[in-house]
Amino acid sequence: MALDRRTYRTVDGERIEGTWRPIFIRNGRNYFLTDLLIFADGALYCWEWVDLDGLRSKLESGWVATALEPGVTASAHHLASWVLTDPMTAVSAEDLLGEVADEIDQLNGRPDSTSRCMAALDRYLASRAEEDREALRRAYLAIPEHLRVYALGDMDYRDWPLQVLSAPLGPDDEPVTEEDRAEAFAYFDGRDQSAGEWAESRPLDGPDQPEHPTVKLAVLGRFPDEPDVVWLRNERPTPIEMGGRTYPSAVHAYWALAVTEDAAREAIRDTVTPSDAEAAAGQATIRADWPEVRLAAMHAVLRAKFGQHDDLAEVLLGTGDARIEYNLSSAYWSGGSEGRNWMGRLLELVRAELRAERAGFLGERAMTRTGDQAEGSS
Structure with missing residues (x-):
């Protein structure tokens, strides 16, 4: 059983958060140790889908058991089975119902x-x-x-x-x-x-948790004309100079670092859309060490992007100390429950570097110079 007890299910494209707790189900004469799945919309699963009223009925019928009889076999499916000689339980049916109601409240951010x-x-x-x-x-x-x-x-x-x-x-x-x-x-x-x-008595170096809410950078069909956090996304048209070339977006610059030949970089630079840039890179030879250096490459691209565009730097700094969660069809770059969120983490790092530069901890325009030099080192 996982320590954080978090799960979810998807309904019509919507993620419904959930959790679980162990229960005994009595099927015939045997008890089975299993999990009661609990979801934020009130749906419960105990080998059948029910709600709180349905769970009460299952408790009243003995299907979900909170009292165990001696001499009956209990099973943890293929893991083990045992015969109960002196069973003791700590939760009544009403207590279980109350606990499940509390879990639903917690999943919805309501007071339990x-x-x-x-x-x-x-x-x-x-x-x-x-x-x-x-x-x-x-x-x-x-x-x-x-x-x-x-x-x-x-x-x-x-x-x-x-x-x-x-x-x-x-x-x-x-x-x-x-x-x-x-x-x-x-x-x-x-x-x-x-x-x-x-x-x-706040810690000398500030609060332990972010004071700003999480920023979620979702994919958009088009970007607004006025400054907005979605300007932080790599697909936004933003000229970036790296290695003597100017690329139309961060995506273009990233894939230019991935290839080994100048002709391929020229082809990537001349594509119109970010998806075209990726397609052009797919037709070229990719660096053999790309899986190891891609994170450093994206870091260099982002340093150049925000070092060369003060308006974008202001948008990034405007996120305060918020966690940045990036949405992308990649478990490596994207956030979410299973993603590593490297893109969001890099944006947070570059944000810190911008502040370090403005505070005088880094040399003047250090980020711009790093971006200018990045392609030459590839």
Whole structure:
């Protein structure tokens, strides 16, 4: 079972994000350990496609089993099988339903039951009103029971402070006392102070995560006339001078570095479209070491492109510290779930080099000079 538990399915060309968790299915007299697939649109797969109501029916019928009988065989398909002698389970049918509902919320970027409980906690801590305590109690009990342990994310106290504040104050012989509540309030006062101090103590070299949202560079039929992030794509007509020649786009310049003969470079330069440039390179002799040097070649092309065009450099710098995800029919250059996103990563690198140059960390117009020299070294 993968650690990140991420999957997806495609419906009418749309990617539907998903995850999974292990379950037992009872088929006949045997139990089978398998995965319950959970998708953002609410579709679930447990050897049949169902939704949350369908999963409830499967639980009620025993098809999805949360209670195991002794003496029955359980199987992990071709991996192993065993006979249950003293089976113990930790999740009830209602808990499983709640957990799956939480997963659907998380896949959609919505607050799950734990997040909703934390929001109710904040309201109660701010008001100390009885109606807000009751709302907190309901929100805490809405968390699946097997997850009511580390809702606070505290390995030492676990959820004890949360359980105390969500419970009504009882008489002297009840577990929750005035002293307990005072200690619980003190816990949250200390937690809030620590969180505030941590938020103010930013690392000396800046935040750990990007402050700008991811930039996705998708393929377009045409490019806008005004500056836009899609100008960063290699297909955009942009004259680039490399090795004494001027190429009409970054794609042309890239394929010119791939071939071994000057005549082929001339032919690539004279093509009209990026796809024509690639086709021309395919008819020529490609460098034998191209798989090893292609990343360096693209780096040189991008350095030349942005070093020679200040307007494009401003567009790239305008992406801030965002992750750049490039879309291309290549798992090597493109981003996405399976792509290596080398094009996006190179754009981020060149962005950093532009900033380094402007900050005086690199020599004046260093990027332009590197681009001018790149083809001669091929």
